[in-house]
Amino acid sequence: MAHPSQLGFQDAASPLMEELLHFHDHALMIVILISTMVLYIILAMVTAKLTDKLVLDSQEIEIIWTVLPAIILILIALPSLRISYLMDEINDPHLTIKAMGHQWYWSYEYTDYEDLGFDSYMTPTQDLTPGQFRLLEADHRMVTPVESPIRVLISAEDVLHSWAIPALGVKVDAVPGRLNQTTFIISRPGVFFGQCSEICGANHSFMPIVVEAVPLQHFENWSSLMIEEA
């Protein structure tokens, strides 16, 4: 989850999010360099005492400031397209989970081997135990095995929602009547939080998503326990 007053991205928990972070660093560095150069030029021109009234045009500088921005744009576009195509790759998922958005909770179905389904409501603030996060915790977490490619099929039962987890670099709209697919691999065990990212009514801010990545043995124990409880 985000620290208080955090400005940057959360630490990446999936290889795709790492790529997105590196690309963001690359693009932001270019933006900072250009902005610093422009700021310097503005200050230099404003504070200069002398003015040259006789320079009217120059072919060389015109060529430079056409070619250089074009090269910079290509240097931004190529990694961007690479990541874009990387996101759409099919990577042979080991597990398929269905996440359905309702007003105002998520429901998860693990139907690969047995019928396992449960709802995930936000833990109300008055029921939080010490150490839990306000407006982020849910009563049932979506448990997944770590380091396995997972496919999540996302849809909605009533209005638009969006299933988003910043640490994994995932944000997929839940559209009623439509099935959207995303795949990701969680690189490390942990608990990752997200919030509904499409306005869906009164409790839009109060339907969080909690993904808990555990080793495979723990995941198998958890799913057996959940099936017995049902």
Next chain:
Amino acid sequence: MLATVGKQLRSHPALIPLFIFIGGGVVMSMSYLARLAIRNPDVCWDRKNNPEPWNKLGPTDQYKFYAVGIDYKKLKKEGPDF
């Protein structure tokens, strides 16, 4: 009109890179658009003879422009034949 542009370019040669980059951008975007129109399986031109081309994809078809990590020749079909 091209003769006028050519004459003006000769007296302002600094504009030549502009023509190169903008022209290159136009060519690249139009050719990608044409590729999408002709080769994308989501597009249907002939409703009588080829009504739903998206149903005809095999597991080794690469219809995207650029494959970063997958070798499409190694993929196999997962579902049943019907």
